[in-house]
Amino acid sequence: MNTPIAAELFPVGELLAEELDARGWTQSDFAEVLGRPAQFVSEILSGKKEITRESASQIGAALGTSTELWLNLQDSYFLWKQSQDLKMQENLDAVKTRAQLQDLAPVSLLAKRGFITSTDLEVQKRQVLSLFGKSSFDDPSAIGFAARRSNGDEDFTALQHSWAACVKAVAKELDAAAFSRDLLHDLAKTLSKRMREPKAFAEFQSLFATVGVKLVYIESFPGGKLDGCAMMVDGHPVIGLSGRGKRLDKVLFTLLHEVAHILLGHLRDNGEVILDDLSADHGGKEAEADRLASKLAIPEPLPEIPARLNSTWIEQQANELDIAPIILIGRLQKEGFLSWKTTLVRNAPTAIQYLEHWKAPLPVNP
Structure with a gap:
């Protein structure tokens, strides 16, 4: 035919x-x-x-x-x-936009956390792009990354990008004094002692603000595989904590690890973010930050370790070191003297309830 x-x-x-x-x-x-x-x-x-x-x-x-x-x-x-069906084409355009948003960020999670405040798709698009410092989906990311992660061989995920973007957005809304490296170092050396009263963690945000550092708590994104981050925002060092690990000593070590990045001069005011998954194992700057964080957590050498560790010895040594017992337990676990499954961590204090006291002003959405 x-x-x-x-x-x-x-x-x-x-x-x-x-x-x-x-x-x-x-x-x-x-x-x-x-x-x-x-x-x-x-x-x-x-x-x-x-x-x-x-x-x-x-x-x-x-x-x-x-x-x-x-x-x-x-x-x-x-x-x-x-x-030729305009209504159908509008629907397809909406599908494309929703797909682009989902590739960029966990939309439903951001809405749940308050970073997206509208159900209107175009408004959601503006809010998400603004969060990432973009004017369009084709723009390059305004956030660079340097990280220690358990999935370090993989590209950064949308969850990790989004979590860091949320930290940055909240940091922009916080006030802080002019940054002083010396004052930060002095403050960091007192944190383990302050942790003898776990509720002191709730005061850390305001304490750090007095030395020019902004602390931000953004609850861990499910599957995000991040403990913390450090970045420069508008001339101020910013530390983000996810609360992953929950236990007081683990979250404190993450905080001190990020402090170490700042004290060691690892941060650059170029939009780069240091993302940290402390379960990963890397050398270089990360190992350097670990060493300084460990020294800040427990400045004195560990006492001689007995063959059998018990709560009485832990309490006694923690009192002599003037630190919270859980911090000593965490160090002993990290150095292999205690099993990660030890019963000594039963009912260990957690940081989440105190992190939730930190201010977390949401950005003004466009």
Whole structure:
């Protein structure tokens, strides 16, 4: 048969009718050839019935064409017709936008955390792009990364990007004095002693603000695999904590690790973020930060470790070191003197209830 013209403009039934006319066949003739009722052919020609794989095969056999020809003609027309439907195109544009948003950020989670405040898609788009410092989806990320992560061989995930973006957004809303490295170092050396009263953790945000450092708590994103981060925002060092690990000594060590990055001069005021997963094992700057954090946590050398450790010895040594017992337990676990499953950590204090006291002003959404 001749190739039909402008398939996108004409229903496949009209093209089939032209082919029957060219052959001099009536609808009844064609129905008889197909072994189908005349009504079947009539409904195909009028567009009331779609051509199926089976009927396309029969039409192809009758007219000496491929099955695919009639299915393709039908699909081409339907797609063209769909392209002329403005409401449908608006729906498809919305689907594309939702997909772009989901690639960039966990939309439902950001809404739950208050960083997205609207259900209107265009408003959500503006809010998410603003959070990432973008004007369009094609813009490069305004946040760079240097991190220690358990998935360090993989690209940074949308969850990790989003968590850091939330930390940065909240930090912009916080006030702090001019930064002083010396005052930060002096403050950091007192943290373990302050932890003898776990509730002191709630005061850390305001204490750090007096030395020019902004502390931000953004609850860990499920699957985010991050403990903390450090970055420069508007000339101020910023430390973000996720609370992952929950136990007071673990969160404190994360805080001190990020403090160490600042004291060691690892931060650059160029938009780069140091993301840390303290379960990962890396050398270089991370090992250097670990060593300083350990020294800040327990400045004195550990006492001689007895063959059998018990709570009485832990309490006694913690008192002599003037630190919270859980901090000593954490060090002993890290250095292999205590099992990670030791019963000595039963009912250990957690940091989350105190982190939740920190101010977390949300950015003003566009």
